[in-house]
Amino acid sequence: MTKRISLILALLWVMLSAAVRPQDNLPAYPPVVPGHALSFPSDYGAHPDFRTEWWYITGWLETAGGKPLGFQVTFFRSRPPLDQTNPSRFAPTELLFAHAAVSDPALGSLQHEQRAARSGFGLAEAARGDTDVHIGAWSLQRDAGGTYRTMLDARDFTFELVLRPPQPPLLQGERGYSRKGPLPAQASYYYSQPQLGVSGVLTRQGVRENVRGTAWLDHEWSSALLAEQAVGWDWIGINLDDGGALMAFQIRDKSGGKFWAGGALRHADGSVTRLPAAAVNFVPRRRWRSPRTGTEYPVSMQVHAGELALDLVPLMDDQELDSRASTGAIYWEGAVTALRGAQVVGHGYLELTGYFRRLDL
Template sequence: MRALIGLVAAVGVAAPAPYPVVRPGIVLRFPADHGAHPAFRTEWWYVTGWLHTAAGEDLGFQVTFFRTRPPVDPRNPSRFAAGQVLFAHAALSDPKTGKLLHGEKAARAGFGLAQARKGDADVAIRDWRLRRSEDGRWATRVAADGFALALDFRPTQPPLPQGQGGYSRKGPKPDQASYYYSVPHLRVTGRVKRGDVVAAVTGEAWLDREWSSDYLAPAAQGWDWTGLNFDDGSAMIAFRIRRKGGGTLWTGGSLRRADGRTTVFGPNDVAFRPLATWRSKATGAVYPVSQELSVRVDSGVRRWRLVPMFAAQELDARRGGLPVYWEGAVRTQGGRGYLELTGYAQPLAM
C-alpha cells in the first residue's frame, strides 16, 4: 500500500470528489460489468485455480488486478494526476518445491503503462494483462521472476451474483458492502514457465469481480475467504470478516448447486474453525492454513475440511510496498479451490 500512497501523495491535490455508495437493488449487466467502474474507490479482477501438467503435477495459481481511485480532485488539469492507480499480484504454488513464486506490478493509469477499460474486461500493467474476448473467453499473460503464466479460461457456467443479486454486505452498516459476482468452473488451458522449462497445462479456475467504495468496517481486522469448485458441478463461496481483538464481525457467501439452485448465506450462517496453523519466518504472521468450514444450508449444517496444497503459500509483497497475505490452493472433500487469509500480519486497510 505504501507504493500507492506515494503515488497519491505526489499529486498533492485536495477536495476529492465523493465516491458512489454501494446500495441494494443492483442489476448486473454484462459484458459492461466485466469492465471497470472507475468512479468507485476500489475494484479487482481475481482469478485462482488448479493446474495439471502432462507429467502429472498439480500446481496452483493466482492472478489479481486491482484498480483504485485515489482521493484526487477530478478537476485537476495535470496529466500527471493519479486519477486511477492499478496494481497486480501473480503467484504460482508448486508443491514439488514447497515454494510460492510470486511477483507484483503497480502503475498509475495512462502514459501507455496501465489501463482498466470500461465496457468489458481489459486490464493491464505494462506486459501483464487480463482480458475478455467477445466470445466470452478470458485470457491472462504475466511474466515474473522465475515463472510466467499464459492461460486461457473458458466459462462453463453463467456468472454467480453474490449476496442480493450482486449486492454483498461486508459489515453491520448497509454501505459496508461491494458489488460482487463470481464465475466458477472456468476450464483452463495454457502454458506455465518455471525457470527455463515450459509445460502445457489444463485445469479449473474461479473468477471473482468486486467493486466498492466502503469495503470494510473500521472494526475489521481482515478476512478468511474460500471459493470452491466441486466435482459435481456445484460451487461455493464462504467468508468471514474478522473483528479486531478477535471474533467475527460479519459472514456471507453462497452455494450454487449443479442444477442452478442457489442458497445465499446470511451473517450467522458461516463459521471457520482453525485445524492447523503455519508461522511465516519472513513476517512472523501465524495463519490458520487448514480449517473446518461450517455453513447452514438446507435446514442443517454442512461441514468441509480445507487442507492446503502445502503450508508456505504466503504472498509477501512488502518489497513493492503492497500488503502481506496468505493465498493458497486447498483441497476439500469432493472439490478443490483457494483459501485467502488477510489481516494476519497487520490489520488490512481498504
C-alpha cells in the same frame, strides 16, 4: 525489481500528496446500494468512479506429468483521494496493481511477483465495457464469446492461459449486492465465475509446460468495504467435483471473532442457496507460522456453510504473499483441497487477511 517498484510508488505518492487538498474537490465516491441490477457485459469491465476494484483469479493446474500446482492472477484498481480539479495529465487519478503467484509443493514456498503503475499513456489501463485490464505486458481480457485470456511474464515464471466459463456468473449476496457489515453502505458489488476451464502454457526456467485445470474468478468493486471494527477476512472459493461451487467468507473483528459472514452455494443442478451470516463459520484446525514475518495463519480450516461442512487441507503451508511493494498487504493466499469426511469433494483457494496487521483498503 522490488526496489524499482517501491521507488515508483514513492514517486506516485509524492505526486499524490502534493495534489490532495484535505477538504477541497475530493472525489465523491458512489455508494454501493441494494436493488441495483448488475448488467452484463458492461459490468465485466471497470468501474472507475468507485474507490476500489479487483479481478481475482485463483485455481489449480496440472502439468502433463500429473503434477498439481496452484496459481493466482489478480488485477487491482484504485481511485485515490485526488483533487479533481488538478489539470495535470500526470496526476495519478487511478492506480493499478497486479499480483501473480505459483504454488509448487516441490519448492515449498510461493513464487510471486507484482506490478504497480499509474493508469494512462497506454502503459496501464482498466477499460470500461468489458474485462480488459493491463499493466505493461501483464494482461487480462475477455472476448465477446466469454473466454478470458491472461498473459504475464514474471521473473520466475510466465503464464499464457485461456479460461472458459461453463456457467453463467454467480451473483453474490442479493443479486450482486454483497453485505460486508451491519450497515447498508458496508457492501460491494460482487459476482464470481466458478468452474473456469483452464488450458495453456506455464514457463519456468526456460521450460514450457502445457497445463490444464480449473479456476475461480471474483470481480468486486466498492467505495467502502471494511467496518471500523473489522481487521480482515477469511474467504474460500471452492470448485466442487460435482459441478457445484461454494463461496464463503467471514470478516473478523479485533478479538478474532466473527464480525460478519456470508456466502453462496451453487448446487450441481444450477440452483443457488444464499448463506446468511449465521450459516457460515470458519473453525481453525491447524496453524502455521511464517518464518519471514512471524505471522500465524490458520492454514487448515473446517468451514461450515449451512448444512455443508468441509475440511480444507493446503497444498503446502507456505503460501504467504507479501505485497508491500504494491497494495501494501501481507496475507496468506493458498490452494486447498476440500474434503467431506475422508472424501475429496473439490479444490479451490483459501484467503486469510488481517493476520499480519489490520487490512487497510
